[in-house]
Amino acid sequence: MAGFFGGVHPNDRKALTSEKAIEPLPAPRQVVIPMSMHIGAPCAPLVKKGDSVTVGQKIGETTGLGVPVHASVSGTVVAVEPRPHPNGTNVMSVVIENDFQDTRCPDAVPPADPEALSGEELTRLIHEAGISGMGGATFPTDVKISSGLGKLDTIIVNAAECEPYITSDDRLLRETPERFIEGLKVLLKIFGLEKGYIGIEANKKTAISILKEQCPGEIEVRVLKTRYPQGAEKQLIQTITGRQVPPGGLPAAVGCGVFNAATCAAIYDAVYLGLPLVRRAVTVTGSAIRTPKNFLAPIGTPYTDLIAAADGFVSDPYKVLTGGPMMGIAQFDLSVPVIKGTNAITCFSQKDNQEVKNPHCIRCGRCVGVCPMHLMPLYLYQAERKDNIDELNARNIGDCIECGSCAYICPARIPLVQSFKNAKAKVRAAAAKKG
């Protein structure tokens, strides 16, 4: 099996939750469901204050690129207004007071004969179920499918879950492997392909043996070396197929389509259970959490509810992240809700604070040796500090996947990923100015 360049071996700390079965979260009193949980245009709310809603009812319709939004609990809409979102902005949201009846929407029923559906009908169903990439990318799944039709010869389910601390996909694989397998079979049918792959890191031994036992002949389980960022799309494709996605290119350019493991399970739920994407598995973990756990949470559950269900903080956290320590996004308002791409909430206590005031690059070059995209992080960092847009472009800042390998290895503790996020924003602003 071909490998990929660079990468790091952080302590994965998955043992904190890897043996914790997914617990259904106690029903939240209120959910806050943003109209934007996908890449693309925000949805337009279909409900107003005072309306009654049921589980799986469509409450937001697409206005462009995107997928619809559904109610995750039954109850009464108490507000339709901007609310804090994990992306750090305020986003138009539907706030639902839970009636704890869990009444299912009469429209949320499975098709009479799922096996009889055509590829086109299945793709439409996936769109209507509101499915977008659940590994964090949140790209609308039906659009990914449509744009790959006729171009793909290889479908890969990304079950690598290489980010430290996170075990929500691992637990789903172990507890409901049939959902992944059937979800992948739906994708194979849509693309008219006979074989699919599941890429999974070697550290998930139980999941690997379950999948190897249960996968039919047309699905091959590929066990991958445990090395971060093995689960990044381009690195996964290279490891499994030996093909290299060109700089700036998409996986379809080399005939590959990569779908996250939880996304496949959501496809199964939509096709065989008639359930839109209204819940997801979330790992709540980190040194600041008293009892790290995995939960099945309705979309829209406030982080505070999940943290409380994990017995709260041991001490005041210095950092709370959506996602894991390598690629996670810092949160400053814990009232934000779980969205479709929230696979984990990772909370660190002060003892893990390794920030350095005024860090200086010592030109050791270690960041260059670990960058899986063959970039020169130290020069990108300097270019960002000098606002040198030409240099940032010349050094392919757009290829940075923000994996954090460089920041992890940097002995000077320079916040390189934050610098590269800023750099990309500067490049975009400069391009917009030019017109």
Ligand code: SF4
């Ligand atoms: S420069 Fe970007 S892609 Fe390369 S290691 Fe750093 S964060 Fe990852």
Ligand code: SF4
């Ligand atoms: S690892 Fe850090 S200190 Fe070393 S060259 Fe890269 S940015 Fe500079």
